[in-house]
Each structure stands twice: as structure tokens, then as C-alpha cells.
Amino acid sequence: MANSQRIGIIGSGGIAAAHAAAYKKLPDVEIVAVADVIPGKAEQFIAGQQLPEAKAFEDHRKMLELELDGVSICTPNASHHVTAVDALRAGKNVLLEKPMSVTLEEAADMVHASKQTGNMLTIGFQPRYDPNMKVINDIVQSGKLGKVYYVETGGGRRRGMPGGTFIRKDLAGAGAMADIGCYSLDMALNALGYPKPLTVSAYTSNYFGTNPAYHPEASKFEVEDFGVALVRFENDLVLQFKISWAMHMDTLGSTLFLGTDAGLKVNPYGTGNWSGVWDGRVGEMKLFHDFMGQQTETPIPVINSGKDLFFEKVRDFSESVRDGRPAPIPGDQIVIQQAIIDGVLRSSALKREVLIDLPF
Template structure:
């Protein structure tokens, strides 16, 4: 009989609940511990979710001393770096919620520690498991649009600003860019095959979050709620990026891939003021091309699936742990995402284009 995969949970907030729900669907997984720095919070989480075999810890380092095959890190963004470094140094495989880190340097050091420890670091970008997202990447990677020279990624909510830890820089590190913008960037970079970013010219602002007319915690709001950037990628590709938690507009536009042979327009799935971002599924796919010298376009049907993308992310992590496979969504890939976000903030602060230097 195969022994169970022993999992620990670090951080017991709302996102941890989703991890637990996914793990509990797998017969080969046992959640053996939960850690949270808030006194009694881990024990309350264990009781609420009936994790009868799990032990509660207020120090994640004590949890990491236990026999574990992997950990889910579900802490506030600013603690992603140290908690991940500790887990990898302790010889544990890591499934880390996005964003990967607050700074580019932190991401680099996390990947280096993963290589040094021989343990995987997988980052939680569950939209990659959407069948339509996978189709888009495969279709473009197969050369059906020709050479890609321009990509435009949108993603914005008319109203959709979170509260609590999301809006405080000392806990979140960043706002809309870290919360939803990273999904747009991953859609573009993953589809393109992860080209390196070279330069960024960008701006960020927070006109809505700091206004009590639009946010109940305006006095505590000190992150960005909007960002836009022009990014040069290797291979002669231009990437236009924009994201918003709130705006006076219905949409920031579709995602577009322009190729030398054809183009593709993609819209996100969902309706309402909190929709319009790439943290979920695909709404429409349309190919623009020529037939016999005539301009035409072809709607590509989307697959409507019952897949829970979050569950698929966790299952893939467990599968990789159980079979000694590489990280499903590696830190090496997400470093490029983090490099762009880092460049956006530097460019906005300096008011000019900045270079992106990767190790």
C-alpha cells in the first residue's frame, strides 16, 4: 500500500480553505499540520475543517520540523519569501500562492534555494489549467498565427477592490498588479513561451482606493488600483499591459495576439463588476485572417468545463510530489512575471523607461 503524501498548511486565511478543500478530495493525501502566527487561529482552522489528524502550530518553523512531503504557503504576500526559503531549506516541496514575491531579488533567491535544496517550487497560477487557455497556448505555439510581434493584455474590473490585507502595502507588497495583473502577464508570457522582458515604461495610480466614495477602507489603502505598461520582450515582441481593480469603464479591452499570418482576440469569461480579469476562464476566442486575399474572421468555440481550476492546480502539485516530477508551474517561469512587475513600479516611480536585468 502506497504511503500517503503528508502536507502542511502555512497560513490559515481564506485561500488556505481552498487548498484544504482540494487536498481532501485526494485519498493519497493527509494534512498533518497547520501553522499560523495568530494565536489559536490554526487550531480553530483545524476544528472548522475537521482535520482530525492535523496539529496546530504558531511557528511555521516548528511545523517544518515535522515529516512532510510538501507545504502549501497561504500567507500574506510579504511573507512569501521567508516562508518559502524556510520550507525549501527544510527539504519540503512548496506550492506557493501568487504573487511569487514582493521583489525580483526575492524571486531569484527563492529559485536558487529550490535548486540548492533539490525541492520543487510551484507557483499558484490555476488559470493555466483552463482547457481554453491550453488551447490558445498550443495553437499559437504551433505557429498558426505566424510570428507574434505584438500582444495586448487587458483585464480590469469596473468595481472589484478587495479589502483587508490586500490593500496594505506592508502586508501585500502591491495591489492590483500582484492580485490580478499577474494573471494577465502569465497569460501572455506562458502563451509566448516565456520570452525575457527587456524594458518597461509604466505608470501606476490609486485614485479609487484612496477615495472614501469608492472604498470603505480608504484611509488604509496604500497600494495601486491601476497600472499600465509598454514592455519590450526579446524576439522583437511588444507587450501592452493594463489592469485595474476599479475604473469608470466596462472593460480595458480584450487580449490580442498579432501575428504575421493571423491575429487572435480573446475575452475573459464572466459578467458583472468583479469580472473582466484573467483569474478565471475564457469567454470568446476569435481568429482574424485572410482567405484568398479576402479579410475574414473565424469564431473558435470555447469548451465549457466543470473543472475546478484551483483543485486542478493542487492535484497537479500532489501528482508531481508523488512521482518526483518537476514543478508544474516553476519559479523559473514566474521570475519573468515578477521582473515585469518590479520594472513597472521602478518605471512609474522614476517617470521613465527602465531596463530589466535578469541573472
């Protein structure tokens, strides 16, 4: 297509197929290249996704020599850092799948590369495109709650443990924290305006993942399947964060924002083993406040938009590149939650509270 936006995809696993499907729905956008380190896999992906004009590469650096307007990075967590930095330094705008990185240092390096080159780095948190998330943000940021002093967020699956690259420490960096915990952190922190974290005291375990009765790859399970943390922020704010891939319980509860004037309660969406996390829609929402001297509860209508949130994420990236807009979900925001996850893992290992040192 003449004058079309040229997109490359690095990594050709399951999430890459979702990116390809979204790009194919956009007018004047063409996927021209796919890279994967496994020989033959990029060719298979191109054939399966019906991308006859796309070229296949085993080395993403060779792919980055092409003229590209943007790149989707869909590799395992451990290679997010090198591929993102390479793409940014090659002059490409980057849509990076969550979690941002394995370590805080890697996340900071990516942000530095984006700032130094002037190329966009946006992180793939599609739940932000649920209009209910905007409602939550508007309520919290309106001042309706007064001073927010305590937030509780997280999520828990009764059974919902992935395998493969998700459970290897060298490839994933972390388990439930990175896989689904990042969503609940972004939900809360974005509503709060991403405040500065100071300390974290945390506990993690993997009793289910390492038990053959619950996981078929128990002998290879190296990450946490449960975690809980208390995070202190500037301005006398605390956040309780809890996450679970598996547990003997139906839920770890709602997300709560407690303020001096009102409180907001957001229930998770869905039922079943793989529900209970903030990776898309929300359930019932309710505002707790006083009215005319009486304790009052006001239901917040849930918007059932029917939007394809993943498509909205990819479209926003593409249009931001086209229009020269800032990153929709900037890396210098998400590096803050990466610092929290890093602190959780350090605190759990040391069995004590640790300081969070932001790189900026």
C-alpha cells in the same frame, strides 16, 4: 493513513480553506499540520476544516521539523519569501500561492533555494488548468500567427477592490498588479514561451482606492488600483499590459496576439463588477486571418469543461510530488513576470522607462 502523502499548510486564511478542501478530495493525501502566526488561529482552522489528525503551530519553522512531503503556503504576500525558503531548505516541496513575492530579489532567492536543494517550487496559477488556455498556447506556439510582434493583455473590474492585507504596501508589495495582473501576464507570457523582457515604461495610480466614496479603507490604501505599461522583449516583441481594480468603464478590452500571418482575440469571461480579469475561464475567442485572398474570422470553440481549476492545481502539485515530476508551474518562469511587475513599479515611481535585469 498508512503510506499517505503528508501535507502541511502555512497560513490559515480564506485561500488556505480552498487548499484544504482540494487536498481532502485526494486519495492517500493527509493534512497533518497547519501553522499560523496568530495564536489560536491554526487550531480554529483545523476544527473548522475537520482535520482531527492535524497539529497546530504558531511557528512555521517548528512545523517544518515534521516529516512532510509537501507544503502549501497561503500567507500574505510579504511572508511568501521567508516561508518558502524555509520550507525548501527544510527539504519540503512547495506550492506557493500567487503572487510569487513582493520584490524581484525575493523571487530570485526562492528560485535559488529550489535549485540548490532540489526541492520543487511551483506557483499557484490555477487558470492554466482551463483547457482553453491550452488552446491559446497551441495556437500561438503552432506558428499559425506567424511572427507575433504585439500582445495586449490585462483586465479591469468596474468595481472590485479588496481590502485588508491586499491594500497595505508592507504586506502586499503591490495592488492590482500583483493581485489580478499576475494572471493576465501569465496567460500571455506562457503562450509566448516566457520571452526575456528588456525594458518597461509604466504608469500607476490609486484615485479610487484612496477616495472614501469608493473604498471604506481609503485612509489605509497604499497600493495601485490601476496600472498600464509597455514592455519590450527580445526578438522585437512588445506587450501592452493594463490592469484595474476600479474604473468608470465596463472593460479594458480583450487580450490580443497580433502576428504577421494571423491574429488571435480572446475576450474576458463573465459580467459584473468583479469580472473582466483572467483568473479562471475565458470568453469568446476568434482567429483573424486571410483565406483565399479574403479577410476571414474563424471562431474558436470555447471549451466548457466544468473543471474545478483550483482542485486541478492542487492535484497536479500532489501528483508531481508523488511521481517525482518537475514543478507544474516552475518558479524560474514566474520570476520573469515578477521582474516585469518590479519594473512597472520602478518606472511609475521614476516616471520614465527602466531596464529589466533578470537575476538568471
